[in-house]
Amino acid sequence: MEPVTDGVEDLEINGKSVEDIVTPWTVNSKNDAGVDYDKLILRFGSSKIDQELLDRFEKITGKSCHRFLRRGIFFSHRDMHTVLNLYEQGKPFYLYTGRGPSSDAMHLGHLIPFVFCKWLQDVFDVPLVIQLTDDEKAIWKNLKLEEAIRLAYENSKDIIACGFDVKKTFIFSNLEHIGNNVAFYQNMIRIQKSVTFNQIKGIFGFGDSDPVGKIAFPPTQAAPAISSTFPFIFKDAIVPCLIPCAIDQDPYFRMTRDIAPKLGVPKPALLHSIFFPALQGSQTKMSASDFNSAIFLTDTAKQIKNKINKHAFSGGQATVEEHRRLGGNCDIDISYQWLRFFLDDDDKLAEIEKNYTSGALLTGELKKELIEVIQKIVAEHQERKKAITDEIVKEYMKPRDLGFKLTNNSIK
Numbered sequence: 001m002e003p004v005t006d007g008v009e010d011l012e013i014n015g016k017s018v019e020d021i022v023t024p025w026t027v028n029s030k031n032d033a034g035v036d037y038d039k040l041i042l043r044f045g046s047s048k049i050d051q052e053l054l055d056r057f058e059k060i061t062g063k064s065c066h067r068f069l070r071r072g073i074f075f076s077h078r079d080m081h082t083v084l085n086l087y088e089q090g091k092p093f094y095l096y097t098g099r100g101p102s103s104d105a106m107h108l109g110h111l112i113p114f115v116f117c118k119w120l121q122d123v124f125d126v127p128l129v130i131q132l133t134d135d136e137k138a139i140w141k142n143l144k145l146e147e148a149i150r151l152a153y154e155n156s157k158d159i160i161a162c163g164f165d166v167k168k169t170f171i172f173s174n175l176e177h178i179g180n181n182v183a184f185y186q187n188m189i190r191i192q193k194s195v196t197f198n199q200i201k202g203i204f205g206f207g208d209s210d211p212v213g214k215i216a217f218p219p220t221q222a223a224p225a226i227s228s229t230f231p232f233i234f235k236d237a238i239v240p241c242l243i244p245c246a247i248d249q250d251p252y253f254r255m256t257r258d259i260a261p262k263l264g265v266p267k268p269a270l271l272h273s274i275f276f277p278a279l280q281g282s283q284t285k286m287s288a289s290d291f292n293s294a295i296f297l298t299d300t301a302k303q304i305k306n307k308i309n310k311h312a313f314s315g316g317q318a319t320v321e322e323h324r325r326l327g328g329n330c331d332i333d334i335s336y337q338w339l340r341f342f343l344d345d346d347d348k349l350a351e352i353e354k355n356y357t358s359g360a361l362l363t364g365e366l367k368k369e370l371i372e373v374i375q376k377i378v379a380e381h382q383e384r385k386k387a388i389t390d391e392i393v394k395e396y397m398k399p400r401d402l403g404f405k406l407t408n409n410s411i412k
């Protein structure tokens, strides 16, 4: 199994120099264009989302692919063909994703898996469980438990604002929910029994002076990938799980897939995204711990404009004359890269790429396009979030029947 190492700064894994570091805690690349995702697929042993899979996706669902699929933003998978087979045969599956609430506000990068999950939930009409790992953040960030729970509630408003259907979505804080759900705790213990300290060290790279909470945590993130963790949703059914996330979370689920046969449960399938890059460039992902690297969902229109104008790494040339002559480099230009994630109009995006590459479009003009797109997305998000009251949050967080029925092997 690919080992990951906590907090490595010198792009080394187990003493070997590598081009890119991708772990749940660190994303670092030596290349201006960011992580080499084709190499990462080989290293992690996942599969590329190729045209054949996209065609099959459209054929089976009858829906056009989301821009994240069309543009290779979700680029890698494990067992997605199996999920499509299930859907084709009218058999059920569910979606699982999560968030580690470490800051009051989520950033644009965090939106990626949630925007995609909302779309998948609409396309497949399936239940979704969302884990808020306030326990993880209390341990890693040394937060008081009460503060971690508060952040979980605060973040859940951003998540709900993505538009999830309350009838099909269960959101939970680990610190509050697990103590009230014996099935969850029992599955955690089943997983803890099945993984050795050596395996955890090998996968996550924890050291002797790390708190034991870190070593014990991975089974807590694994347990929601097993349907019997949620008896109030799935009753006695063994239901396969599909997990959309950025590829940094894959180590947790490589571990889960390894032990699934021992526990007699299906291996979870995965859809992996690339990272939404930091403002300063694609060598690293957008991260909440660096204020200037990120646009937060609480930022004002003015803050968005200033941050983009001041910090967005440009693939343009040093002078207007040179830019007109040589053109810009979209591969490393953050404004263009961000538009790939958030500008839905394929024709407009292609036109921007053509004009920036030829030098007809200047960096300032490209930034202006981006500022308008991001200001609109954030303002609309803030409007939706305003309407989310504490009562609404409680609805999503109540353990309850989500209308799941296993009739004739079909979800309906």
Ligand code: TYM
Residues within 6 Å of the ligand: 096, 097, 098, 099, 100, 101, 109, 110, 111, 112, 113, 131, 132, 133, 136, 221, 243, 244, 245, 246, 247, 248, 249, 273, 274, 275, 276, 277, 285, 286, 287
């Ligand atoms: P967290 O809070 O670090 O991230 C939440 C989700 O957002 C993804 N993500 C990003 N995606 C694209 N670009 C970025 N710059 C970026 N930064 C973060 C993460 O991959 C993740 O999907 N331990 C987890 C919480 C968790 C979880 C899960 C995540 C619990 N169960 C199941 C995914 C699936 C965490 O701290 O995520």
